[in-house]
Amino acid sequence: MDDKQRHRRLRLLIKKLNKDRKKQNMKIDILCNDLITAQRDFIKRLSIINFAANFYESIIGTTDLNTLLYTAAEFIKAENEDVNVTFFLRQEGDPILQKDSKTGTRENFEIHMFESGRPIAVEKQYIENCFNQELMESISRSNKVCTVNDMFAMGLDGNLNELNKISAVTIPLGLLGSSLGFILVYRSSESKLSTNEISRISTVISGLSRAITSCQTLSSAADR
Numbered sequence: 001m002d003d004k005q006r007h008r009r010l011r012l013l014i015k016k017l018n019k020d021r022k023k024q025n026m027k028i029d030i031l032c033n034d035l036i037t038a039q040r041d042f043i044k045r046l047s048i049i050n051f052a053a054n055f056y057e058s059i060i061g062t063t064d065l066n067t068l069l070y071t072a073a074e075f076i077k078a079e080n081e082d083v084n085v086t087f088f089l090r091q092e093g094d095p096i097l098q099k100d101s102k103t104g105t106r107e108n109f110e111i112h113m114f115e116s117g118r119p120i121a122v123e124k125q126y127i128e129n130c131f132n133q134e135l136m137e138s139i140s141r142s143n144k145v146c147t148v149n150d151m152f153a154m155g156l157d158g159n160l161n162e163l164n165k166i167s168a169v170t171i172p173l174g175l176l177g178s179s180l181g182f183i184l185v186y187r188s189s190e191s192k193l194s195t196n197e198i199s200r201i202s203t204v205i206s207g208l209s210r211a212i213t214s215c216q217t218l219s220s221a222a223d224r
Contacts, residue, residue, distance in 0.1 A: 048200050051079060055204045065215035069112050072208055080197050082187045086128050087112040088136055089173070089181040089212070109136050109181060127166060127186060130158035139170050140179040145198060146170045167192040171202055173209045180209055 058075050062068045073085040089110045111128055138154040139146055148156070148168050156163070168186030172179065185193065185201065 044196065048203050051200045052203050052207075056207055059208070059211055062211065063215060063218050065212065065219060066112070068211055068215050070114055073112075073114050076185065076201060079200070080185075080193075082191060083193070083197075084184075084186055085114075086184040087173075087181065088131070088139075088170075088184065090140070090179065108133065127158070127163070127168065128184065130156055130163070131184075132157060136181075139182050140172070143172050143174065143179065145172070145202065146182075165189050169193060169198055171198070171205060173205060173212065175206075175209050175213060180212055 055075055059068055059071050062071060069087050076085050077083055089112065091108055091110055113126065113128060132155065135151065135155045139151070146169060148163060148166065165188065166186050167189045168184065170182045170184050172182050174180050187193065
C-alpha cells in the first residue's frame with residue numbers, strides 16, 4: 001500500500017471518527033437537556049406538593065366558614081405576591097356578616113372580601129362590583145379557569161381601559177359536578193399572573209371545596 005492510499009484511508013477514518021463524535025455529542029446534549037427538564041419538572045411538582053401540604057395544614061380543623069375563607073385568602077396572598085383574593089359563593093340560607101370581612105350578597109351569591117391587602121380600584125370601585133348576577137352564573141356554569149377575556153365574553157361590565165390594567169382569573173369551586181361558586185384572583189397587569197401560580201392555587205381547590213361544604217353543613221346544622 002503506497003503513501004497515497006494510506007493517507008486516503010487515514011482521512012476517511014478521521015472523517016468517520018469526527019462524524020461519530022458529533023453524533024455522540026448530540027446524544028449527550030439531548031440526554032443532558034432531558035435530565036435538566038426532568039429535574040426542573042420535579043422541582044416544580046415538589047413546589048406544588050409543598051404548597052398544597054402547607055395550605056392544608058393551615059386550614060385543618062377549621063369549622064367556621066369565615067375563618068376558613070380568611071385563612072385561605074391570606075395563605076394565597078402570602079404565596080403569590082400582591083394578589084387580591086375574593087370568594088363568590090352560592091348562598092346557603094341567609095348570609096352571615098362577619099366583623100373581619102366584607103361579606104355582601106348579590107342575589108344567589110355571597111361575596112367575601114377581606115380587609116387585609118389593597119384591592120385594585122376600578123373607577124374608584126372594587127373590580128368585584130363589575131360582576132353581575134348573569135356573569136357570576138356564567139362563570140360558575142363554565143366550571144373552568146376564566147381569564148379577563150373569558151369574563152368579557154360572558155358579560156363582564158366595566159371600563160375596558162381600566163380592566164386591561166388588571167391580570168385576573170376566576171377558579172371554580174365545586175364538588176362532584178356541583179358548583180359552589182368561584183375564587184377571583186387578581187393583581188396589576190404589570191405583574192401578570194403566571195401559569196404556575198394559577199396551577200398551584202388550582203391544586204388545592206378540591207380540598208378547599210370540601211372544607212367549604214363541611215363548614216356550610218355545620219353552620220346549617222347549628223342554625224336548626
